[in-house]
Amino acid sequence: MRLGAIPGATPDKWVTRWRERYPDFALSVDRFDEAGQLERLRAGTVDVGYIRFPENAQAPTGDDLHRVWLYREAPVVCASRDHWVAAAETSVTWDEISAEAFFDPAELDTFDAEQPADDVHTPKLGADLAAGERMALEVVASGAGLVILPNSVARMLARRDIVIREVEGLPGYDVGLAWRREADGPVIQEFIGVARGRKPGSGRSEISTGADSKPEPKQKSGAKRAAARAAPGRSRPGQKPASRRGQPPRGRRRPR
Structure with missing residues (x-):
């Protein structure tokens, strides 16, 4: 897979x-x-x-x-460390930043006409991955504007010259x-x-784990008690060892 x-x-x-x-x-x-x-x-x-x-x-x-x-x-805004957004401790509101200039990573043209067109079916590594977002952050670091990104993408591409603040009032x-x-x-x-967090050994699993054998299920407490009662040489609950059923324990006399 x-x-x-x-x-x-x-x-x-x-x-x-x-x-x-x-x-x-x-x-x-x-x-x-x-x-x-x-x-x-x-x-x-x-x-x-x-x-x-x-x-x-x-x-x-x-x-x-x-x-x-x-x-x-959550959505976050990325800004230069010299931008006023950097003064916010954890977040800013959309109303506070809506008048700023923003860059859309999808619109940043990094295409080289001398190179073949990008193949969406070819995996990407290193700097080739998220190239548009990387270019947007380069522009943002210069102080020319801001960029809105998913939090995980911003953290993946974090730089020393960029601050990341959550944006309140925008959909995630x-x-x-x-x-x-x-x-x-x-x-x-x-x-x-x-x-989704399914635990190992779930009864909903339809494929084999590849284990050679499954452990024997634990015996239920009721079965254990039945086995104990059936075992030879074992006394019943409440009966003292070596006592004679219906007879008083040794050392005591029958009351007259």
Whole structure:
């Protein structure tokens, strides 16, 4: 199974859990820019992929894709350390910054006409990943304006000459996973369960863990008591060892 991650996504915990529980089912992770993720899913480039859309927006996944939302992340503003936004301790409001100049990473043209067009199906590494966001932060660091990013992306690209502050009054971003309906099956469903916190040994699992044998179930307390009563040479509860049923214990006389 191939997982497609996007900037800011941190699937390491899920991947570690998967490889520990299901070593017989290989899982690889490739990283791509956020743009083109639905295209990659529909083409089968990835089996499961992160998706991120503005809060409460109608995600254009269509009827051919399953999706599940996992969490919501806050929007943040990135500004130069010399900008007045840096004076805010943790957050600013949208009303306070709405009149500022903003840069959209998607609109920053980093295309070189002498190079072939970008292939959305080719994984990206290092500085090639989130190139538009990196360019926007370069401009922001010069003091020319601001950029709004998902919190996870801003933290991934954090720089010493940039401050990050949460923005109150703006919708956040819903983050989830999507996969093709026609490719749905026990393996993908189990991975979705892992991503949603399913514990190992869940009765909902439909794939084998690869273990040679399962441990014997613990005997119920009632069965233990029954076995103890049936065991030879064992006295019944409340009966003292070596006492004769119906006879007074030794050392005492029968009252007259």
